[in-house]
Amino acid sequence: MYDLKHLFSTVSGITTFTQFGIVASILSVYVGLNFGWSKIKSKMIILLIITFFRAFFLSERLAALELVIPIIVCWLGIKAQSGLSGKTRVMVNLSPLIGLVVFAVYFSVSEYFRSWSNYYALKESSFIEFCVTRITGYYVTGLNNGSLLIDVFRKPLSFPYFTTTWLWDFPILGSYFDPNKLTGVPSDFNFAGTLASMGNPEFNNPSGLFLPYIDFGHVGGFFFWLIAGMGCGFIYHLFSYNNIYGYLYYPIIFVGLLESPRVLYWSEGRAFPAWLLRENGGIVTKTIYINGRFLGQVTTGVQRVATEVLKSFDELALSSQYRFIVLTPGKTDAPKLNLKNIEIKQ
Structure with a gap:
C-alpha cells in the first residue's frame, strides 16, 4: 500500500481541500435529518468512498475516523431531541464499549493493509497479538514521547509552536513563517532522530496532552487545559440543549478528546477548516x-x-x-x- 501512496503526491492548496471532510459530514447530517437526504445522499456516499480509499490505500487512518465519528455524534444528538427508542437508548449507553470494539476491528483491518501484509507477516506469528501491540503502542508511546520532548526542550518555548501547527503548515502563508527563528528551536532539530536514539521512531506520536506544557511551561500548560476544559464543557452544554453551535463544534471537540493522548488534533491543519464553520455557513442566516x-x-x-x-x-x-x-x-x-x-x- 505504501507504493500506492507514493503515487499521490500532495499539491499545496489543492489537497488541503480534503481537510474539509469533517465540515462536510457535520453539515450533511444536520441538513439531511432536518431538510431531507434527497439532495445530499449521493454526495455523502461519494465522500465516504473517497475517505475510505484514503484511509486504506493511502494509509490515512484518521481520515475515516474524523468523518464517521462526527456523523454518529451529530445523528445521535439530533435524534435524541425527538426521543430515542428503548433499544436505541441501550445502544447509546453501550456505545463506549461498542466504539472500542469497532475501532479495534477497523484498526486491525487497516493495519493489515498498512504494515502486516507488507512486512510484519514474515516476522510475527500472531496477527491478533501484533494488532494489540500496535494499537496500544500508538497511544502509550505517545505519552512517553511527550515526556521525552519535555525533557529534550527542558525550558518552555514561551511561544505557541506545537499548539498552532496549523499556521506553520498553512498553504502559501506557512512558507512566510519560520517557527524555528520565532521560538529558538534549532533548525536541525529532528524529532525522528531523537526517537531513533532515545525512543522508537516507528511510534512517532508526540501526545497532545504534553505539547501545551512544552510551549507555555507547567503553569501555562495547566491554564491551557483549564481553558480548553471549560470550552469543551460549554460546547457540550450547547450541544445537549440542541444549540446550532453545539452541533457544529462538539463533533470536532469530541474527535480531539479521543485523539488527545496521541496528538493535539485541535491545533493541526486538518482540523483548522472545521473551526471555520460560521453562522453564515448556510444554516443560520x-x-x-x-x-x-x-x-x-x-x-x-x-x-x-x-x-x-x-x-x-x-x-x-x-x-x-x-x-x-x-x-x-x-x-x-x-x-x-x-x-x-x-x-x-x-
Missing part, C-alpha cells in the same frame, strides 16, 4: 428577537397564548434557518418553560 415582556406579566389568556406560541417556535427552531432569541425584562418564568432551541437573554 438571520436572528429573530422576540419580546419576552409577557413572561414577566400576570398570566391571563393573552400570556397563555403567547407562551404556547413561543413553545411552538422552540420546536421549529432546530430545523429552521433562523435563530430565535427571547429578550426578557429581569426575572421571569422563562426558565420554567425549558426551552431547548431558543436562547433567553435579559
Whole structure:
C-alpha cells in the first residue's frame, strides 16, 4: 500500500481541500435529518468512498475516523431531541464499549493493509497479538514521547509552536513563517532522530496532552487545559440543549478528546477548516428577537397564548434557518418553560 501512496503526491492548496471532510459530514447530517437526504445522499456516499480509499490505500487512518465519528455524534444528538427508542437508548449507553470494539476491528483491518501484509507477516506469528501491540503502542508511546520532548526542550518555548501547527503548515502563508527563528528551536532539530536514539521512531506520536506544557511551561500548560476544559464543557452544554453551535463544534471537540493522548488534533491543519464553520455557513442566516415582556406579566389568556406560541417556535427552531432569541425584562418564568432551541437573554 505504501507504493500506492507514493503515487499521490500532495499539491499545496489543492489537497488541503480534503481537510474539509469533517465540515462536510457535520453539515450533511444536520441538513439531511432536518431538510431531507434527497439532495445530499449521493454526495455523502461519494465522500465516504473517497475517505475510505484514503484511509486504506493511502494509509490515512484518521481520515475515516474524523468523518464517521462526527456523523454518529451529530445523528445521535439530533435524534435524541425527538426521543430515542428503548433499544436505541441501550445502544447509546453501550456505545463506549461498542466504539472500542469497532475501532479495534477497523484498526486491525487497516493495519493489515498498512504494515502486516507488507512486512510484519514474515516476522510475527500472531496477527491478533501484533494488532494489540500496535494499537496500544500508538497511544502509550505517545505519552512517553511527550515526556521525552519535555525533557529534550527542558525550558518552555514561551511561544505557541506545537499548539498552532496549523499556521506553520498553512498553504502559501506557512512558507512566510519560520517557527524555528520565532521560538529558538534549532533548525536541525529532528524529532525522528531523537526517537531513533532515545525512543522508537516507528511510534512517532508526540501526545497532545504534553505539547501545551512544552510551549507555555507547567503553569501555562495547566491554564491551557483549564481553558480548553471549560470550552469543551460549554460546547457540550450547547450541544445537549440542541444549540446550532453545539452541533457544529462538539463533533470536532469530541474527535480531539479521543485523539488527545496521541496528538493535539485541535491545533493541526486538518482540523483548522472545521473551526471555520460560521453562522453564515448556510444554516443560520438571520436572528429573530422576540419580546419576552409577557413572561414577566400576570398570566391571563393573552400570556397563555403567547407562551404556547413561543413553545411552538422552540420546536421549529432546530430545523429552521433562523435563530430565535427571547429578550426578557429581569426575572421571569422563562426558565420554567425549558426551552431547548431558543436562547433567553435579559
